[in-house]
Amino acid sequence: MKSLQGLGVALITPFNEDGTIDFPSLENLVNYNVDNGVDYLVVLGTTAETATLNSDEKKQVIEVIKKSNNKRLPLVLGIGGNNTVEVTKQIIDSDLEDFAAVLSVSPYYNKPTQEGIYQHFKTIAIQSPVPIIVYNVPGRTGSNMEAATTLRLANEVSNIIAIKEASPNYLQSTDIIKDKPFDFLVISGDDEFALPMTLAGGSGVISVLGQGMPEMVSKMIHFGQNKQVEESYKIHYDLHSLFRLIFKEGNPAGIKALLSVKGICKPYTRLPLIPASKSLISSIEKELEKISVLS
Template sequence: MKQLVGTGVALVTPFHQDGSIDFAGLEKLVDYSINGGVEYLVILGTTAEAATLTKDEKKQVIETIKKANANRVPMVLGIGGNNTAEVIAEYKETDLSDYIAILTVSPYYNKPTQEGIYQHYKAIAESTEQNIILYNVPGRTGSNINPETTIRLANEFKNIVAIKEASPNFLQSTDIIRTNTREDFNIISGDDEYALPMTLAGGSGVISVIGQGIPEIFTDMIRKALNKDVDAAYTQHYKAVEITRAIFEEGNPCGIKAVLDNKGVCSPYTRLPLVPASEKLTEKINQLLAEI
């Protein structure tokens, strides 16, 4: 899956102050990200506040991004949940022909065992021929996909082509890279701050949040890392590290929307239960962007 090498961005869903979707802002965001050099777009992930979108709104978001993209870069679609049968049903009900892969999060809230996680992904993989990206984000799901489970799934199902790894334990990522035996299996960073060291360790790049805010810097960093141009990559990393930390201080996507508002791409509004970045954080983000 060479199309998953580099920088993918988990697009936000821009809103107007009244909570309606800002489709013009979404089109502008797609252009801004692609013109900034991103390799692929990730649609309806956590950063998109997908949990607050209706089915009709999701369809509208998908169509807007598809039209704005105009086949310029590959697209990944987020379809996941903690009801295995419902996730499989959504796969079957959705036209997946426009996407190179589906990003599907490990079941949240239920806190399944490793065998439960394996069986969840096994059932999904056997229900479709579409490429699947595992998504491990323990901070949101309440459980972890252990490296052994990741490798087991990768070895048994050819359409499981990658993992977006966002465990806070960086050594878990390197364990997957070290023990992976499939040359076509991509280990993608799901944590912006770890994206550089993980790529240098043998990863495939990142599915990023900050990458849509400062795409030129972040995509250049990842390309340099893939080419093992270590010093130059770290120069870019150090430019981006403070803003990367800042955007998560009050949760995601509040911070990145403040960045995009500063850039004139879209407004900073979110949907409840999330609220926009505080005035204090917004001032901090604006100052950091000015320094960059």
Template sequence: MSNLKGLGVALVTPFNEDLSVDFDSLTKLVDFNIKNGTNYLVVLGTTAEAATLSSEEKKAVTEHIIKVNNNRLPLVLGIGGNDTMDVKKQIEEADLSPFDAVLSVSPYYNRPNQEGLYQHYKVLAGTGKQIIIYNVPSRTGQNVEASTTVRLAKEFPNLFMIKEAASNINQYFDILRQKPEHFNLVSGDDEFTLPVTLAGGNGVISVIGQGYPKEFSTMVQLAFDGKVKEAYEIHNKLVDITRLIFAEGNPAGIKTILAELGIVKNYVRLPLVVASTGLQDKIKAEMAKI
């Protein structure tokens, strides 16, 4: 599974003005990322506004990305939820042949304790599929603690990676220090990408990366090569824009960048709304500096 290394991007779903899926822009987005150094693509993550896509749309978006990608980059498919048995069923019924792994967010809203989180992923591991644990407490309301992640990693080899997005960077370092050899960690927080990679992480599954794939993938590669000073030059250049794109929720910010680059149109589905004029102005000013 070492090919899921470097810059993975959680692709947005572009929409037309009538909020139907804009497949032409999706083609442009995939090609732009492939040509500019992205290492793998994540389909139907949070950034894709997957929560607001119908099952027919999810299928169409997935098939379109598979077709446009045409085996050029490894693919990861997001399948998660807060009903364990339903998530298990979805994983078992999905055609995963085009995908290297499933990215599965920890159960949200129910707020299970650590034992509940462990049992949830134990059931998913029972599918025999390659699964990436996704911990994002700011969205789920519950943290998968480092001890739980390490316990799962040691017991189930097909839980081979975590996308870690806890707000406390020490948690990333605890996992990296205690994990078994085969288990990988990628940053789920764009701003933590460089320090986490330098500490032994496998890179990032990124939002900002799809707007700046060349810069972001170069930064991660420099980190792998131990070229710390050069890597931090890129990191420092991108910190402000990375913070701006999350200021009013994701993917409102990254869609502003992608629209400015002429890759997608700037539309999101409710309950999200497009970035305010003030934020869009700030993002465009920062883009001009970069």
């Protein structure tokens, strides 16, 4: 699916100091990304603090993003969990008319076997009205979806079109890229691995930093897709410190700090997450100043 290549961004949910959703800032964020080179938007992923949103809030966030986007970019909706029947029901019951795909995380906490992971995604995919992007993030789920399982899904389940791969083992990503079907997308789920994975034959990234630095990250990925290695790595190393700073105190505290420095939203999170420290905000400010001088 060509529309889901390049730079996708996992949008945050901006909050006010009292914990309510800051919808005007969400609109600003969508427009900022649409206007600065992003290829598609991911709605209600982990970065959106979806676990802290109630069902009404999720519906409101979806509607605001759809309205702000106004069909300018493809949308992907996050629907995942560790109860296969419930995830399937949520997908079936959701209005997916405006979404190109569903992003669904590998079951967390239960720690299923590889066969269990395969059956979970197969069950979801065969009942979903839109394509599925599977999401492997062992650092959050407590289990790894091995390359062999991903390739089995890619070859045997036609409605599974991509993986967002966030394993810390880069070689696992290259194992998938090497043996995947031609039209199966391998999307980086880690900003630091985004460029090397793209150059190795991947399809881009679903990025956290990208929503705060959309112009630079999109140029980096697009240079990578065109095999313009020197140009792409120049940007990669300009952003190198920010890739790490925004995760230093957890996600999305870091990216919200960066966005607050840029005046796009406030830095507030919902418990159990807390906003970035003053020292981290200061470090991000200094790095942004350095990048503005470099560019």
